[in-house]
Amino acid sequence: MMDPRTRALHALARLRKTEADQAQAALAQALADERTASGTVDACRARIESERVAATGDITLAEAFRDWLPIGREAVERAQEALNAARRASGQARAAMIRANAALKAAQAIVDKRQEEENEIRARREQAEIDDLSRRNSMTLT
Template sequence: MMDPRMRGLQALIRLRKTEVDEAKSALAKAMAEENAAVAYRDRQHALIESEQREAAAGRTSMDDFRQWLPAGRAAVERAERAILPLRQASDQARGVLMQANAALKAAQAIVDKRLEEEKEIRERREQAEIDDLSRRNTPAST
């Protein structure tokens, strides 16, 4: 049977594991949003390069490209600005996960220490019983 302190510690471990799972989920979501924003920015940048190649190859006019280029650059800049807060959110989510992992590790260390203490107590009791039985079964010297 588990004592109340150990039951409380086990409940704390379950809570900490839930926090770690939630932090992992939040980090995955933040990373996905950041990665999507980076991919969008890269697509906008690739579009500029593609349009530039089209104009250089003569498939579109250079005037059309020059007129379109400011809009293309503006799209890249907007995409670039959108990445910063998403990167900060990912960093924050990473920090929350690290804190949740540290809290879980600390709680587990307390449980491990408590289990080790209980094991040592059991071993001392067993040794005391063995010593007691040994003393009883040893004939008294005269």
């Protein structure tokens, strides 16, 4: 049977484990969002290039491309801003995960130390009982 302090320490370790799991999930989502944002930037840039290639050699298409190009560049700029925000978010999520893992490790170290102390106390009690029984037996035999 665990004493109240040990139960509380185990509860703390479980809480820290839950927090670490949540932080890891948040980081995974942030990284996925970052990949998506990066793909959007690439797609916007690829569209500009494809429109430029399509406009090559045709005056009408070249004029339409020239008129559309500021819109395409604005789309790239917006996508790049979204990518930068996603990178900041994933950096924050990474830092939160590192903090959560450190807290979990610290809580687990405390639980392990407490368990070790309890094992030592139990071993000393058992040895004391064995010594006591041994003394009683030797007194009865003499």
